[in-house]
Amino acid sequence: MNLSRRHFLVLLPAAALAWEHVLAGTPEAAPNYGLTEHWWGMLVDIEKCIGCGSCVRACQKENNVPDGYYRTWIERYRIKEVNGVETLEVDSPDGGKNGFPSSDEPFLKQFFVPKMCNHCADSPCTQVCPVGATFVTPDGVVLVDEKYCLGCRYCIQACPYGCRFLHPEKNVAQKCTLCYHRITQGLTTACVENCPTGSRQLADLKNPKDPIHEFLRTHSVQVLKPHLATQAKLYYNGLDGAVR
């Protein structure tokens, strides 16, 4: 091939741009990690959650989540009797980050529900993204490409669980990544690692030795809003019917 110096100089910037795209599509180095050997999900045992907020704090620290936004949060459900009628009260002060203030008011029932991205297999947020910046990885994690996201916020509208937000400085959609940078290195997520009661469990649904399989077989486990058929992979044990 004859390539003159002039042609070479003309082609150089184009080649540099092309190389940048090649690099952008290269996953981070994760030796010994087989993308197709995993299918990640999460198990939350509501009966074990004490609403301490450790998971929220750990997530914010690990992922540098801006104040006032939440990749994970905890909701407190309290059923009270008001004028002889059972009334539901839900709160989540600062996403439950600092726990929940105790109250002297009597209640009939109280429980905590940790929430986060459901990493749906048929995720509505992925479906609506106009440029494909939101995608499902081959190992079942829903991620956002920050270098590609337009910040149109269609995905935030499409998420039935309120798990997404627009990063106030980066102006791109953000959400729980299931600590992808950790799990691909053989670690667990920050929230799971910091949960003092073991209420949260990272689950690899493709690993036959993962205890999730036995748990799912022996417990009554549900997902949020099953009628929306999102194939959510955030499983709850002991989920109350009042939780949405």
Place this chain on the structure above:
Amino acid sequence: MYPNEVELQWSVLIVLYPFLTGLVAGAFILASLERVFRVEAVKPTYRLALLTALAFLLVAPLPLQLHLGHPERSFEMYLTPHRSSAMAMFGFVYLWYLMAVLVLEIWLDYRRDIVVLSQTTTGPRRLVYRMLTLGSSNISPNALAIDNRVGWIVTIVGIPSAFLLHGYVGFIFGSIKANPWWSTPLMPVVFLFSAMVSGIAAVLLLYMLLNRLRHKPIDMGCVDAVAKYLFYAFIIDFSLEMLDLIHRIYEADESFRSLDFMVHSRLFLSQIVIQILLGTVAPIALLAFTQVFKAPDIWRKRIYALAGCLTMIGIFAMRWNVVIGGQLFSKSFLGYTTYKMGFVAKEGLLPAIVLAVLPLFILWVLVKLLPPWPEEEARPAARAAAS
């Protein structure tokens, strides 16, 4: 309330977007009445309707662009569109409608005038018209007959395209299953008919206003016909909206109590009072009055002007209630938030007002450049004949 839901994601700019595209689709459909269905009575509004559609279509993507977190990446929607996304197709539907329908139809319709004006004007105007001829100055009867034939075909293609343009906007909202306020297959149809209503009302108002400014008589046969079509479109639109409402009330699914409370509290003024009573029932009653009773011309003009203004307010309120209303309640159906609109902010009221007025300025330029009036049309032709 889920904690991430406290902040509203889609602002007044996103309210403006379906409002503007609705005006485009409605104005075009009115224009096509004359072209395709040979409704001679509305002919005086034909060219004005086309120019109105173009003026609003040019501004329609601007609120979206201003709303994006990264507007510099918006071109990615053309380069790497995500085919499953309703929003990704907007760029293509928009471009198709702009270039293959509207600009082409206007050019074909004005081609003779442009050629004549390029020969009769001087200075920079002459240069502009010469550029607009695209190098073709053949205005022989044969060439004009071909223009007319092609223009007719473009209009035929344009009608479903106009339906697609605004029906698609409705689909963007209607296909969000996470949001029960939006998620209904009726949404595209309701958007389409409300678009027709707003577009017809806009052309009616502009026609009467511009003729008043030009001190020209208003063609009452024309405005009566336009008002009649506005009335019919309104009846269908209102029926569809009521069908949606009655269906929701009767079905009363798990979201009903939450939405019902919202309509009776936070949306009461904008939905019940402004959209339904002031913006729909009142103009329908006014238009019905003119259909049943033969009021004098001066009264009919006033009634049409009032009904047109109320219609515009009502349709804007409808867009507001869909876009903003759909974000005021929690998807957990437990809790509500409020919309705090800034004034001089990126997505505040001031940019929204500027973007709402901008199409009128563009229309003014277009009307100066390509006069839509029959007598103006006759003048250059007469001059050409004289020369």
